[in-house]
Amino acid sequence: MxxxxxxxxxxxxxxxxxxxxxxxxxxxxxxxxxxxxxxxxxxxxxxxxxxxxxxxxxxxxxxxxxxxxxxxxxxxxxxxxxxxxxxxxxxxxxxxxxxxxxxxxxxxxxxxxxxxxxxxxxxxxxxxxxxxxxxxxxxxxxxxxxxxDTAFHQTLTPAAYTYAIDDKLAKEHQVRRYGFHGTSHKYVSAAAADFLGKPLAELKMIVLHIGNGASACAILAGRSIETSMGLTPLEGLVMGTRSGDVDPAVVFHLHREAGLDFDELEGMLNKQSGLLGLTGNGDMRDVQDAAARGDETAEAALAVYRHRIRHYVGAYAAQLGGLDAVVFTAGVGENNALLRRRTLMGLEFLGIRIDDDRNELDSREARYISAEGAPVAVLVVPTDEELEIARQAAALV
Known part of the structure; x- marks a missing residue:
């Protein structure tokens, strides 16, 4: 074989x-x-x-x-x-x-x-x-x-991938949104369509790849039309050690006021921020345990984390012009029922409703966690980037 x-x-x-x-x-x-x-x-x-x-x-x-x-x-x-x-x-x-x-x-x-x-x-x-x-x-x-990792996001339009900086400078230095986790987003979106029994070409879907690194992707008819990571994997959602979105002026401010050089700032934003920066611990499980014990710092960090995901869900529903499915994947997304439930609370106006029993089910299989009859399917679909790489390699040769 x-x-x-x-x-x-x-x-x-x-x-x-x-x-x-x-x-x-x-x-x-x-x-x-x-x-x-x-x-x-x-x-x-x-x-x-x-x-x-x-x-x-x-x-x-x-x-x-x-x-x-x-x-x-x-x-x-x-x-x-x-x-x-x-x-x-x-x-x-x-x-x-x-x-x-x-x-x-x-x-x-x-x-x-x-x-x-x-x-x-x-x-x-x-x-x-x-x-x-x-x-x-x-x-x-x-x-x-x-x-x-970036290939799946090459379907972004110029409106989605362009940063509003000097055009000549951007082109000379290849500054634009590229997006990452593309292999996972491609695999999971196709697997979600198979699970739903619907053609991928007919679906409006948001995939949330939530692990130590995290990204959101809006997928229309199987094509990435928007994604949260940008020039690098630093932009977007709050992650284990990465900040995600910050005002660019934060870098200049900390350079001037805190005396940090640019290597120190790059290291801080990539390796000492996110949950680690907010709580001193970059592991979601440990942060949730601390919050359960009444640690207010941990609970505040989790609120920031969830707020950012909700922000992207709302924005991408608008970009898609509607929504058929929201899909959680990767280590945190697949295994953290509490995060899923608390992140999507209050989004019923979008047609998103969670069934608590389904959400709490511990399984390695693709599954519904949305309530019966909810307009938007909410799924957990385990990712398999290695299998997707094997498929693409085999198809090519």
Whole structure:
């Protein structure tokens, strides 16, 4: 049975899944981390046998060495690439700029383009490229496919993606809204349509990808028409450690008044803001637990978090000109019934009504959480970005 190896590469780690195309079944998964440190760490699971292995003592100097360790894990613990030959290696690439609107077979020119786009995603694209280059050495002759987080949002109109700054300067430096989490939004919107038994082309839908990183997307007839993340993944919803929307003048004010340089400000907004900045803890579960114990700071932070999501739901209902479905996905969206209920309270005028029993149900399956007969379907649909990457890679090759 042929398969696709899906790789999500970071600067000091990468995750992988081997996905069989027939039946779309995960055959194996793993994690290689602490790359470049004195000793690395690896985990590998053969999903066919249930066997799991780990190693915390192997030096992994670079991504190529990491792929060698991964290959050894497959050789020693299976499954075998001889029994499941690769048709492609699919790579998550965060930023595709405005030139990549779909999955693309990696060539030298594509590598150069990804490298050039590192100016827009300095924390992500260089690491994604490391994974691509390491995979090409590990699997010579197997097509490498780049699947871009930004590609799904290339259907935004100029009115939606343009920032009102100097036009010449914006074009020269590629300043515009790109949007992210596109692979998840694409997968979840199609899965939601299948669950509803309706053509995606007939639906007006808001997908809320709520995890440590979070974004909202307005999807009309299967096309992204608006999304909350912008030039970078910093804009939009409140996140675990990212601020989401702020007045740009906050940066200038803190530079002048607090003496923070721009590197410090960038780090603060990306890594020390969001729930972490508001409460000292970036984990939604811990913040909710604190609020339940009467911590007023935690409850105030959650109010900000929910307020921002509601803001986007209302705005996107207006942009869509109506609403057929609201869909929650990703770690927080799929698993946090309290957040879902309290976020959507008071939106009955839009046709949104939650059924508390349905909402509290703990399940890994797609499901309704809206009340019977409500005009707008509210769903929880688990995302599967790896499967979406595998699908796109297989379709391309």
């Amino acid at each position: 042929s398969a696709v190896l899906v790789v999500n590469s970071g600067s000091s780690s990468f995750k992988y899944q081997l996905i069989e195309l027939e039946g779309e079944k995960t055959l194996a998964s793993g994690l290689v981390e602490r790359i470049g440190e004195e000793t690395g760490s690896t985990k590998h699971k053969n999903a066919l046998t249930g066997d799991e292995t780990s190693n915390d003592s192997t030096p992994i100097p670079d991504h190529s060495a990491g792929f060698e360790v991964m290959l050894n894990a497959f050789q020693d613990h299976g499954p075998s690439f001889d029994e499941h030959p690769l048709v492609a290696v699919g790579h998550r690439v965060v930023h595709g700029g405005s030139q990549f609107d779909k999955a693309t077979i990696v060539t030298t020119a594509v590598e150069h383009a990804i490298e050039k786009l590192s100016a827009l995603a300095p924390l992500h694209n260089p690491a994604n490229l490391e994974g691509i280059r390491a995979a090409s050495k590990a699997f010579p002759g197997v097509p490498e496919v780049a699947v871009f």
